[in-house]
Amino acid sequence: MNNLIRINLLDWRAAAREAKRKRFLTLLVAAALGSVVVVGVLPMLYYNHLIDQQESRNQYLQNQITTADKQLVEIRALQKTRDGLINRMRIIEQLQQSRSSIVHYFDQLVATIPDGVYLTGLRQQGNMTTLDGVAESNARVSDYMVNLDDSDWFSDPRLIVIKSSENGPQRFADFTLTVTSTNPNMPTPAPDLTTTPAAGRVSAR
Structure with a gap:
């Protein structure tokens, strides 16, 4: 089974x-x-x-x-x-202002010379200019300093040396003075209270 x-x-x-x-x-x-x-x-x-x-x-x-x-x-x-471009623009602007300033500088330097005054030398250091010249009298030198002080491009004229000289019957005044050149188009700096007063002008004889 x-x-x-x-x-x-x-x-x-x-x-x-x-x-x-x-x-x-x-x-x-x-x-x-x-x-x-x-x-x-x-x-x-x-x-x-x-x-x-x-x-x-x-x-x-x-x-x-x-x-x-x-x-x-x-x-x-x-x-x-x-910043570099801005500095270049400022330098270019300053150069343009300086170029126009030097033109005004010499223009005013000539315009302020009174009759009877002749410049024989010019020296510039910074904004200080030393002028050497010959004048017919001390009064002419004084007039020249007044004209410089009244100009917008010059200030604070100071007489350094003045001496008389003779050329035949005529007498002359040899002088040396300094003046500060300014730019009326630039902002005026704050006055310095520590500076000494400006020197007195030469009085005419």
């Missing part, structure tokens, strides 16, 4: 209890696996997602900082170029 007859010796109630136990164990294992997934895997995935987002933000901020640094370097270079 090839076919064997199987006889179930367990009670059907015991078989039902065994089936319920297996289902319970299956559900328990599934619940445990689900708990592991919920408690362990899902938070890990969530936090990894947050970390990826933060790293992406950090990279974006780093790229923006790098771009801002490059722009800052360019801005500084532009500011340096701008």
Whole structure:
């Protein structure tokens, strides 16, 4: 006989209890696996997602900082170029003013010379001019100093040396004086209270 007859010796109630136990164990294992997934895997995935987002933000901020640094370097270079151009413009403006000032300087220097006064030498150092000349009399020298003081381009004339000389029947006064050159187009500096008073003018004989 090839076919064997199987006889179930367990009670059907015991078989039902065994089936319920297996289902319970299956559900328990599934619940445990689900708990592991919920408690362990899902938070890990969530936090990894947050970390990826933060790293992406950090990279974006780093790229923006790098771009801002490059722009800052360019801005500084532009500011340096701008300052250089402004300095050049100021130098050109000063040169133009100096060119016009020297014309006014010599024009006023000639215009202030009265009759009977002749200049023999001129030396300039900064804004100080030393004038050497010959006058027909001391009164002519005094008139010359008055004219210089009244000019807008000169101030504070000071007599350094004056001496008489004779050329035949005529007498002359050799003189040396200093005068400060000014520019009426430039702002007037504040007065210095520590300076000494201007020297008196020469009186005519």
